Amino acid sequence: MENWNSRFPGAAWPDYQGGGLLNLMQTLSLELGGPDLGHAPLDSEVLAGIGRHRHVCLLLVDGLGEAQLRRLGPNSRLAALRRRSLSSVFPPTTAAAVTTVLTGQPPSVHGLIGWHQLHGEEIIAPLPLYVRHPADSASAAQQLADSLFCAPPLFEHFARPAFLMLPADIAHSPCTRHHAGSCLRLPYRDSADAFAQLSARLSSPAPAFHYLYLRQLDAQMHATGPDSPQAQQALAELDDELGRLLEEARQCDAAVVAIADHGFTAAPAAQWVDVDADQELYGLLARPLSGETRMAYCHVKPGCVERFLALAEARLGHACWPARSAELLAAGVYGPGPAHPDLARRCGDVVLIAKPGWNLRDTLPGERVFLEAGMHAGVHPDEMAVPLMAWRP
Structure with a gap:
């Protein structure tokens, strides 16, 4: 993406050639006797031979970007275990990145490209599976799941049993059921319960793979900001739990790998733009915005793309870079x-990529005005770069 530097100054784009989450999953699958996913392996030896350990644990700490680890926990165990930086996927957000981890496929293949996205004629939220638009939709969650999720789950194909530990409210959701496949799903109440369950499972003499998804830090950074004292405390608590896990892992021949799905940027309240407040611009859309507040997909009425681009540049150019969706697709930002x-239809005609500090929103009847202190899904390096941490007994 070097040739885009002048157009998107300071932007960070995903690496699918050896330095990203996709490549990590390719290598992990091969190390654990899983399938060759057809992607480039990780361009380092961090995971080499990890399958020789009785237990392999993959911790996904939602939201723990490189910047957050550096600023919130420079002296933490996690920082001491950091082996290298990885790129997330595009967009760097949970729906896209966690699905890449669970399937070993990029967003271009699995098709989940934002918190909200077009599916058929509806705009839906893929993870909680609700319909944002139209308001009178009769689609049920399982009906949406059956037509939406298409990439096969990865972990069930490893050459050892795989267990997924997830928050109780999502452990049995349609999204989780599909992406866990035949693997056992283990709900947990809070992070202490999660780490206790994982530690207990390591005492089994049978080789196994354990996936633990932790969302507490992400929730805190959305609520109070990525550099808040509350976020720092949340990371410290997680780090303490990790320390206790490593004591157990040392006795049980368990390797521990920790990653994140994306990083974060601050979202100042004064830098939220209501796109729907501009009636002329918003009136050129065929349907509401989809995607994310840091990266919005615009489905424009026929014959209106040039006018929309010109207005977006003139009126929103301080807050975002308007780009033709076809350009992003041609550049391969969603992966091989x-x-x-x-995919192309979900991306719409124009993508509004938010500049640092800015967020874009529209508010439909019945919705609250969305405002959070920390956000992600754009192309700031703090959103795209995530750490890879690894420990072996």
Whole structure:
């Protein structure tokens, strides 16, 4: 993406050639006797031979970007275990990145490209599976799941049993059921319960793979900001739990790998733009915005793309870079193919990529005005770069 530097100054784009989450999953699958996913392996030896350990644990700490680890926990165990930086996927957000971890496929293939996205004629939220638009939709969650999730789960194909530890409210959701496949799903109440369950499972003499998804830090950074004292405390508590886990892992021949799905940037309240407040601009859209507040997909009425681009540049150019969706697709930012059949349609005609500090929103009838202190899904380096941490007994 070097040739885009002048157009998107300071932007960070995903690495699918050896330095990203996708490559990590390719290497992990091969190390654990899983399938060759057809992607480039990780361009380092961090995971080499990890399958020789009785237990392998993959901790996904939602939201723990490189910047957050550096600023909030420079003297933490996690920082001491950091082996290198990885790039997330595009967009760097949970729906896209966690699905890449669970399937070993990039967003271009699995097709989940934002918190909200077009599916058929509806705009839906893929993870909680609700319909944002239209308001009178009769689609049920399982009906949406059956038509939405298409990439096969990865962990069930490892050459050892795999267990997924997830928050109780999502452990049995349609999204989780699909992406866990035949693996056992283990709900937990809070992080203490999660680490206790994982530690207990390590006492088994049978080789196994354990996936633990932790969202507490992400929730705190959304609520209070990525550099808040509360976020620092949340990271310290997680780090203490990790220390206790490593004591158990040392006795049980368990390797521990920790990653994140994305990083964060601050979202000042004064830098939220209500796109729907501009009636002329918003009136050129065929449907509401989808995607994310840091990266919005715009489905424009026929014949209006040039006008929309010109207005967006003139009126929103201080807050975002308007780009033709086709340009992003051609540049491969969603990953290598074969592309999901609905990928281009879901991306719309124009993508509004938020500049540092800015967020874009529209508010439909019945919705609260969305405002959070920390956000992600754009192309700031703090959103794209995530740490890879590894420990072996």
